[in-house]
Amino acid sequence: MARRTVLVTGAAGFIGFHLSRLLLDEGLSVVGLDNHNDYYDPRLKDAREADLLRNSNYLSVKANVEEQGRLMGLFEAHRPDVVVHLAAQAGVRYSIDNPRAYTEANLLGTFELLEAARAFPPRHTLIASTSSVYGANTAMPYRETDKVDSQMSYYAATKKATEAMSHSYAHLFGCPVTMFRFFTVYGPWGRPDMAPYLFTSAIFDGRPIKVFNHGDMQRDFTYVVDLVRGIRLLMDAIPERPDDGTVPEGDSLSPVAPWRVVNIGNGEAVKLLDFIGAIEQAAGGKAEKQMLPIQPGDVPATWADTTLLRQLTGYTPKTSVIEGARSYVDWHRDYYAVN
Known part of the structure; x- marks a missing residue:
């Protein structure tokens, strides 16, 4: 039997790295595309990729996802069974200063992916969205069937747009698509612009940490290994267009396309100050806290309803913040050679 091939965009990124490593450990072949840009220190991406390249079933492709025809060529050459599209410009706050980067990577990059999937259809295409699409919604936990028309940042707006774009391709061309909305992901190999790095490095260096909204924040902190396990299981939960247009209650399946959106979260709202306490x-140190107002584009709370994920896969992420924070800090101490 031929080895299954999975194309992962953003493969040297935080989530893409963990997913690629999981797939390789299962014996799958991974074609990993990443542009190694300088949004944060490229040496971290290089180190992640060096780890992946120890496996002979990993193929590295350095390119921008929005480069015209690049994904088309990869689809034609490798005919991936499954595609997981993680490449994107991330970050709520950066989208205020550099919205063009989000237009190019998130919108144009997703368009290039959808065109390639149209020409060389994989069995299943999975595309990363974000809990930020829930925007100004206040009813929690967030459910996939909630109306999501009030995004608070341009980053979130581009992700909501990719959901609509992929739905149109699924409807028009029959390409099965699962969008997954992930929440506040953390863990080893995490980005240096993310809270765990900022908090941990400040504690080790004796610097104050910035605590926004005066600490009155809640997040559904999701350990990265749990997240990629959820993605892996969703790879085999391929949506099918319902013949009669009837969708089971609570399912986000489209009545007119093989398309679905699924939350992947821990299913628990954790206070930011409790997460800082775990770090x-x-x-082994206390943080000096600089209390600040909420930042533009941010929301005070996120919390996932993970019922649909459990129904589709039998899986619910369950790593506690105490356990996850310990794992992250141990990695941070080792990787950054903290004495």
Whole structure:
């Protein structure tokens, strides 16, 4: 039997790296595309990729996802069974200063992916969205069937747009698509613009940490290994267009396309100050907290309803923030050679 091939865009990124490693450990072949841009220190991406390249079933492709025809060529050459599209410009706050980067990577990049999937259809295409699309919604936990028309940042707006774009391709061309909305993801190999790095490095260096909205924030902190396990299981949960247009209650399946959106989260709202406490405990030090107002584009709380994920896969992420914070801090101490 031929080895199954999975194309992962953003493969040297935080989530893409963990997913690629999981797939390789299962014996699958991975074609990994990443542009190694300088949004954060490229040496971290290089180190992730060096780890992946130790497996002979990993093929590295360095390119921009929005480069015209690049994905088309990869689809034609490798005919992937499954595609997981993670490449995107991330970050709510950066989208205020550099919205063009989000237009190019998130919108144009997704268009290039959808065109390639149209020409060389994989069995299943999975595309990363974000809990940020829930925007100004206040009813929690967030459910996939909630109306999501009030995005608070341009980053979130581009992700909501990719959901609509992929739905149109699924309807018009029959390409099965699952969008997954992930929440606040953290863990080893995490980005240096993310809260765990900022908190941990500040504690080790004796610097104050910035705590926005005066600490009155809640997040559904999701450990990255749990997240990629959810993605892996969703790869085999291929949506099918219902013959009669009837969708089971609580399912986000489209009545007119093989398309679905699924939350992947821990299913628990954790206070930001409790998460900081878990980092402090793992790091063995107290943080000096600089209390600040909420930042533009941010929301005070996120919390996932993970019922649909459980129904489709039998899986619910369950790593506690105490355990996850300890794992992150141990990695941080080792990778950054903290004494």
